[in-house]
Amino acid sequence: MGWRMIVAAMMLTSAAAGAAICSDDMRIQMHPSMDQRQQSMLRQWLVEAARTVSDYGGAVPVPCASIEVMTANRGQGPVPWAQVIRSGQEGIRFYVNLDYSAEAFRQDWTAMHEFSHLLLPFPGNDAPWFSEGLASYLQYLLLGRAGILTQEQALSSLDGGFRRGRAAASKHNKSLRNLSGAMWASRSYQRVYWSGAAYFFHIDVALRRLPAPSSLQQVVADFVACCRHSGRSWSVPQLIDQFDRLSGTSLFSHHYRQIIDDRGFPDVSDAYAWLGMVADGASLQLSPEPELRRRRTQLVMGAPAVKPGARPAVTGRWQ
Incomplete structure (x- = not known):
């Protein structure tokens, strides 16, 4: 209905x-x-x-x-x-x-x-990099999925966000853990938002590279189905643990440990290479190789098909 x-x-x-x-x-x-x-x-x-x-x-x-x-x-x-x-x-x-x-x-x-x-419950104000990171990662990809931006425009806009985050990281020279809770006082929005976006981007690509490919979309959809309305309070560490369980991996906790105390911006070069994306000066170059184009299309337009029984059936869409 x-x-x-x-x-x-x-x-x-x-x-x-x-x-x-x-x-x-x-x-x-x-x-x-x-x-x-x-x-x-x-x-x-x-x-x-x-x-x-x-x-x-x-x-x-x-x-x-x-x-x-x-x-x-x-x-x-x-x-x-x-x-x-x-x-x-x-x-x-x-x-x-x-x-x-x-x-x-x-x-x-x-x-x-x-x-x-709204895909996530409020995880508190001490680690906004997580919720702001997810929203920042999705904002341009969803414009592409809706047909408002082309795939090339969506990926170029995402790359632009990473560039702003990288520039802000070199300016602040503090770890994400130290900056995130103090984001409003330090005005380190670009660093915090786009470091979080890079975290989710890296995991999304890593999930797609598994022997049995998955995606961030499937993990988020599984969370919405099982847990979004559980009535419990969630901290960022608890969300990360739950996302690991839902994905059947340790990717979320592994990448968390990699970025949270690093003073630099998260390294996305490996994910870029897998997608055929090359940051060239102030622009983004995309490989025309068919398999790499297919991967980029899948990233912007949708996740692999969900296996039968992988998550409960859900109904309802905003109309």
Whole structure:
């Protein structure tokens, strides 16, 4: 059965929020200054992003997610900023600039990033590299999967993130463990976010290289199916242990030990070579060799087929 959606154009106060009755639906509340054309444009943008993340995770990660859309009075781009809501009903609050076109919103990475956060429970503020890393790793790949970016553009954008993270690592010259919890005070966002993204990228490739290939997508989907709504609290070490169990490997803990106390940026050169990606100056070169092209296509567009019985059947998609 598909998922319904309630769209409420109302003031975002506690009283008004209560007026939007929700059972299993995604509830989108928009600021009353938005006209019908603007609401329709934003609704299509949000639903596309939510559906893409839902498909990646195998199911809607947060039933009845509370999505609030406010107008921004500062910042740059279509979505100057956004934040995940973890208290009460989980969801996301977006601040948008209505001067931008529908296509500009589609090409902006923010919605894919923020919806990706909902794939995991909140692991606390002491190690944001993990949750921000997953969302940063997925944001461009999911734009590629949705057909908004080409595969080449998605991979080039991912490479650009790694370059920014590498430059930030040389500037801060501290371990990821020391910087992650102090990210807000040290303003080491690029270092923390993209080190985490490199961690998940390296593991995704490593899973695909196993004798019985798997993928990060399958591990995340298995987690959503078994554990996302368990009601328990999760720390980053606990999530890493669970991901090892779900993948039947020690890849998550192994790569964690490799990066967490390193002052440098995680080395992704081996994963690049396996995919036929070469960082050439300020650009990314992609090998035309058919097998390497196939690997890149699989990375962006989807994981290998899940073995029968590998995880419980799941239903429901954001529509």
